[in-house]
Amino acid sequence: MLLDPHELSELILLIKKQFGIDLSDYARSSLQRRFHHLSVLNGLSTKPQLFDFIQKQTSKNSLVEKITVSTTELFRDHSFWNFLKDDVLKTLGEKDRVSIWHQACSSGEEVVSMNILLQEAGLQAKTSVLGSDLSDQLLKKAEKASYPERKLQNYKSNFSKVIASGNFDGYFETDEHKQFRFKPEFLSHTGFSIFDLVLDHSNTKFDLILCRNVMIYFNADLQARVLQKLCNCLNPGGFLALGHNESLLKSKPLNRLVPYNASENIYRVY
Secondary structure (H helix, E strand, O other), rough: OOOOHHHHHHHHHHHHHHHOOOOEEEHHHHHHHHHHHHHHOOOOOOOOHHHHHOOOOOOOOHHHHOOOOOOOOOOOHHHHHHHHHHHHHHHOOOOOOOEEEEEEOOOHHHHHHHHHHHHHHHOOHHEEEEEEOOOHHHHHHHHHOOOOHHHHHHHHHHHHHHHHOOOOOOOOEEOOOEEEOOHHHHHHEEEEEEEOOOOOOOOOOOOEEEOOOOOHHHHHHHHHHHHHHHHEEEEEEEEEEEEEOOHHOOOOOOEEEEEEHHHHHHEOOH
């Protein structure tokens, strides 16, 4: 199902009015794919059916999870996490206190990965970690940090490629549903909060912000605004990590944002 520009604008307006979610500056091609995917999954064959389906959603959370892309796993992109471990965290470890923000943290695997790195580096006690997302349902999953057993072997493999001599089983336990759960004591310095990257603003300063594979869904103007927002939340010398496919800064450079590791899309603010 392909929506024409007018229909797509009407659907964006409907979602904004009914749920307070502003998709007006999301890339149109991305929205087309998400609405098509939503239609296929729910057997919607006509445009009126799609509009009716959206209107009948009972909560903002249910809609967010249907139209946004949530792809994450423990230590996804091994080279990225190895560089954080071997370089960025060693640099930040020289500070008395460290603050880290995971924007669009989804179900929390990235937050768990970071906490493992911090524990291995001996930095967890002096580091505060914040995970945020648009959906409080996803944040509840992130807070629980419990994952299906079918993912266990893949996550163990990813772990071993970053923490070669580490003990994966020391970080996890089996919960009452026979899932493997990140031990709560390793999240003692971590908090979670709803945050809309498009609409919300933060006055908190961080030393490292991870916002990976989010802005690929935004148009160029929104990308630039979000980048500026994130830069304003970084302490001098702080790091910003984007996704591998987010080569945004080549077309819209920011004066304060300097490439630190181009291959891993990590930048530093001065």
